[in-house]
Amino acid sequence: MQNNFSIYNSLSRRKEPFEPLHPPFAGLYVCGPTVYSDAHLGHARPAVTFDLLYRYLMHLGYNVRYVRNITDVGHLENDSDEGEDKIQKKARLEHLEPMEVVQKYMNTYHRNMDQLNVLPPSIEPRASGHIIEQQEFIKKIIESGLAYEVNGSVYFDVLKYSQDHNYGKLSGRVLEDLQTSSRALEGTDEKRNSFDFALWKKASPEHLMRWPSPWSEGFPGWHLECSAMSIKYLGERFDIHGGGMDLQFPHHECEIAQSTAALGEESVKYWMHNNMITIGGQKMARSLGNFITLDQLFSGIHPLLEQAYSPMTIRFFMLQAHYRSVADFSNEALKAAEKGLRRLMKAVGTLKMLKPSDSSTLDISGLKSKCYEAIDDDLNTPVLLSCLFDGVRYINSVNDGTERLSETDLTILSELFGTFVFGILGLKDEEENMEQGKLTEDLVNLVINMRQDAKARKEWAVSDKIREELAKIGITLKDTKDGVEWEKS
RNA sequence: GGUCGGUUUACCGAGUGGCUAGGUAGCGGUCUGCAAAACCGUUUACGGCGGUUCGAAUCCGCCACCGACCUCCA
Structure with a gap:
């Protein structure tokens, strides 16, 4: 299982060779969506990024278990008067059961992911289906002395944890800074410190989603599901945990603390974070009026969109930027991506028609090496695509008769394009149906x-x-x- | 305000202490009845000000701007 694959580990802040804990197996956990609204551009980035990783790990020959959760247990919404659950709130507005809302948006998410040619994960666990596991996890943390119960809620004792561990190591936070920079919380606070976080929360009377527990009828804290489910399916130590950069703090930082507290050791070997997306240089937010769902993008029905953009155009566009860079969406950029993708796909078609010559005038082995160097370098898809476009030029030149390729090289080139364009990058030809x-x-x-x-x-x-x-x-x-x-x- | 990251040519977007990224758009050419495609060539670069260096867009400092996080939101 030799590989030259290196990935950027957010924990060490540098690129590290990928060496799985238990080859030929590789374990990958990625934070999935909270299903309370339509999937949007922000959902597509991590999905495509880690789909690429999943595909490449499989290509390298690993037996990959890819776990991506569905968060369907609501959490308290801070700007809500009632302190309502996000999912519960939506349910009231639409007169639906909470789980009906979950189902509806989960279906939409799956449909959109399928359109983007994102492979389904090996396991897609739901937080609501792992309440027992989360409670067991809490018990372990309480046993370790790093959690305390107040009025039926259980909180993680960050200060005590930090005596023996480095809380903030992933996100670069310093506990003292957190203490001073944290905003004052209104009302009575049960926590010993503002930076403590909930492991179990007692449900208020109007809260719909609730489960019995040793502490109260309530619901799990929002960091807990990922710790409990990743360990359940991937083991106490596993290879890669991925997610959006916005999750680095506090979510992933808290996950590290929880798992370390419960197990006595850290669970994750490599942390990977994809960067965010912007639209016209601005972050996407409902308040800015530039919030675009994937269905709107695919249909073109949105005031900011000049036309519809196909799922593959979106996927290709994302792959043209490196996953750790901000990707900026605009009509101009998407149109450019659309044309670039078409050029690539056309060349794939031309490649099938090429006639071999006795000898080659192009270095196909060199091209292949460059492709692998690019993807091996922390999934550098922009460079990989630039190599593939060199290949496009080769293909067209051979087609024009200005260059020649031997039968052997032609075979290598065909396999190379098949492997990278379709297998690893996960692109597909979107030509009209047959x-x-x-x-x-x-x-x-x-x-x-x-x-x-x-x-x-x-x-x-x-x-x-x-x-x-x-x-x-x-x-x-x-x-x-x-x-x-x-x-x- | 704090922490971290970014600012590349018309647009998107890689990369590197001295050597062509790539895509899209533009311009010129080949081909062609014309056009398109394809191929060849090509233009406006590395936010500002200093410093280190034989040499920096690439390293360091300051400034400006942008973004993420700092919320019992996921």
């Missing part, structure tokens, strides 16, 4: 033949008019030496 395509093809060919007749009679005005009219309905004709080609524009 039956529609057949009819269109027959019709277009009919018109082309009529135009060829006009051309044979040198009736240029007629042939030009046909071409222009076809262009108006989205069919572009190209007169090549070998005949007429056409494509949808």
Whole structure:
């Protein structure tokens, strides 16, 4: 199971060689969505990033277990008057059961992920299905003396934990700074310190989602599910934990503290964080009016969108930026991505038609090496794509007859594109469905033949008019030496 | 206000102490009845001010701007 794969570990703040704890197995846990609203652009980034990681680990030959949770246990909303549960609040507005809301948005999320060609994880555990495990986890932390109970709620004692452990190591926080910079909480506070966090929360009378426990009828604290479920399915020590950069603090920091408190050792070997997205240089927020759901993006129905962008355009666009950089969305950038993707896919089609020569004038092995160097370097997909576009140029040049490739090199190149474009990057050809395509093809060919007749009679005005009219309905004709080609524009 | 990260050519977006990223757009050329595609060539770069260095866009400092987090929101 040799590999040259290195990933950036947020914990060490440097790139490290990927060496799984138990080869040939690799364990990956990623924080999934909270299902209380439609999936948006912000959901797509981590999904695509870690889908890429999942695919590459499998490509390297690892037996990967990929766990991505669904958060369906609501948590208190701080800007709500009633302190209502997010999911509960939505349920009241829509007169639905909380679990009905969960189901609805979970279905949407799954559909959108499928559209983005994001592979389903090996296990998709739901927080509501692991209440027992979370309670057992709390008991362990209480046994270790690092949690305390107040009025039916249980809190993690960060100060006591920090005597023997480094709370803040992942996010670079210093406890003293947290103490002074924390905002004062209104009302009575049960916590000993503002930076303590809830492991179990007693439910208020109007709170719908509640479970019995040794401490009170209530619900688990919001950091707990990931600790409990990752360890249940991946073991007390596992390889990679991923999520958005916004989760680094406090969520992941608290996870480290909880797991260390409960198990006596840290669970995660590599922490990976994807960066955020912006729209026109601004962060996406409902209050800024630039909040775009994936369905809106795919349909183009949103005031900011000049057109619809296909799921593969979105995926390709995200892959053109490195996952640790901010990705900025704009109509201009997405249109550029759309065209770039089409060029790539066209070349894939051309590649199948290439005829081998006796020898090669291009270095295909070198290209292959560069592709692996790029992906091995902390999933550097922008560089990988630049290498693949070099390949696109190679393909087109061979097609034009200005370069040659041997049968061996042609095979390597075909495998290379198949592996990287479809297998690892997870792109797919989005051309129209087959039956529609057949009819269109027959019709277009009919018109082309009529135009060829006009051309044979040198009736240029007629042939030009046909071409222009076809262009108006989205069919572009190209007169090549070998005949007429056409494509949808 | 605090912590951390960023500021690259028209747009998006990599990278590096001296050597072409790539995509999209523009311009010129090849091909072509014309156009398109493809190929070839090509233009405006590394936020500002200092410092280190033979040499910095790449290292250091300060300033400006942007973002994430600092919330019992996930």
